[in-house]
Amino acid sequence: MAVENQDLRKAGLKVTLPRVKILQILESSDVRHLSAEDVYRALLDAGEDVGLATVYRVLTQFETAGLVIRHNFDGGHSVFEVARGEHHDHMVCVESGKVIEFHNDEIEALQEQIAAEHGYELAGHSLVLYVNPLK
Amino acid sequence: MAVENQDLRKAGLKVTLPRVKILQILESSDVRHLSAEDVYRALLDAGEDVGLATVYRVLTQFETAGLVIRHNFDGGHSVFEVARGEHHDHMVCVESGKVIEFHNDEIEALQEQIAAEHGYELAGHSLVLYVNPLK
DNA sequence: TTGGGTGCAAATTGTTTGCAATTGT
DNA sequence: ACAATTGCAAACAATTTGCACCCAA
Numbered sequence: 312m313a314v315e316n317q318d319l320r321k322a323g324l325k326v327t328l329p330r331v332k333i334l335q336i337l338e339s340s341d342v343r344h345l346s347a348e349d350v351y352r353a354l355l356d357a358g359e360d361v362g363l364a365t366v367y368r369v370l371t372q373f374e375t376a377g378l379v380i381r382h383n384f385d386g387g388h389s390v391f392e393v394a395r396g397e398h399h400d401h402m403v404c405v406e407s408g409k410v411i412e413f414h415n416d417e418i419e420a421l422q423e424q425i426a427a428e429h430g431y432e433l434a435g436h437s438l439v440l441y442v443n444p445l446k
Numbered sequence: 447m448a449v450e451n452q453d454l455r456k457a458g459l460k461v462t463l464p465r466v467k468i469l470q471i472l473e474s475s476d477v478r479h480l481s482a483e484d485v486y487r488a489l490l491d492a493g494e495d496v497g498l499a500t501v502y503r504v505l506t507q508f509e510t511a512g513l514v515i516r517h518n519f520d521g522g523h524s525v526f527e528v529a530r531g532e533h534h535d536h537m538v539c540v541e542s543g544k545v546i547e548f549h550n551d552e553i554e555a556l557q558e559q560i561a562a563e564h565g566y567e568l569a570g571h572s573l574v575l576y577v578n579p580l581k
Numbered sequence: 582t583t584g585g586g587t588g589c590a591a592a593t594t595g596t597t598t599g600c601a602a603t604t605g606t
Numbered sequence: 607a608c609a610a611t612t613g614c615a616a617a618c619a620a621t622t623t624g625c626a627c628c629c630a631a
Contacts, residue, residue: 324586325629325630326631362587363588364587364588364622365586365587367622383518387619388620389621404566415556417552421550425537425550426577429548430579431578431580433576436575436576437573437574440557440570441568441570442569443569462605462610462611463612464611497613499596499612502595502597503611523594524595
């Protein structure tokens, strides 16, 4: 039995075919950030007969379970990526749509500091850099 | 003639009643970040008969003209705020929903630097801190 | 067996668009 | 006068939900 199944069980989710398949797609895709539609099409390409509604339901359950992270980059739709423990932020190339991940301890620390200066505790954050290739 | 009208003309927009009213609402509201619906309801409350579609059209025109800034905080809908020249980021209290503005040159500089390190030029960014009040 | 899970179609939500009527300039 | 602008309703896109059927435990 594959590793994913343990993850699903641990999350209190029954190990069903759609859930396993979706998790596999998220984990095996070389593009790490996929929209619900992307996952749906990947399923169809793989010959799996799963409804789009199910994809949305499952992705939301995965998010709740902490298995995936949902991002709301510019432009309406959400994208999902498998959670791998270490936190990182994103850079999106406005020209190609390519998503690059990065992490910067200094920025992370400054955020904590700023929140504290205002009498708050940092609960989370969203940082997205929109960039263009240097000529 | 009010100041707003100059702004509208400068933006190449005819000075029409809906546009003037919407600009006034954005400028006079004590809550600085309003959704299209918020603006629409404010118009109705003020007895103005403006269509929701017009609110969306006008807000988009204002954004293009640089008069307002559109934000996509968590949760589907966009919010707008009047642009006042100086750039700033946002902190959202997850408990109260309150929005606090802040600015940090160090973070701004780090962003440019990170983009450059990856061979990109920073075109824009979105930074939102989700925070909780310190006990 | 049986309650959770799924597919499908219909419903929602936020936003955009076509078009005829209206209004600044 | 004339093009820009608006209102309304219909069109859209992304996502959610109701419900009868299905299947993992």
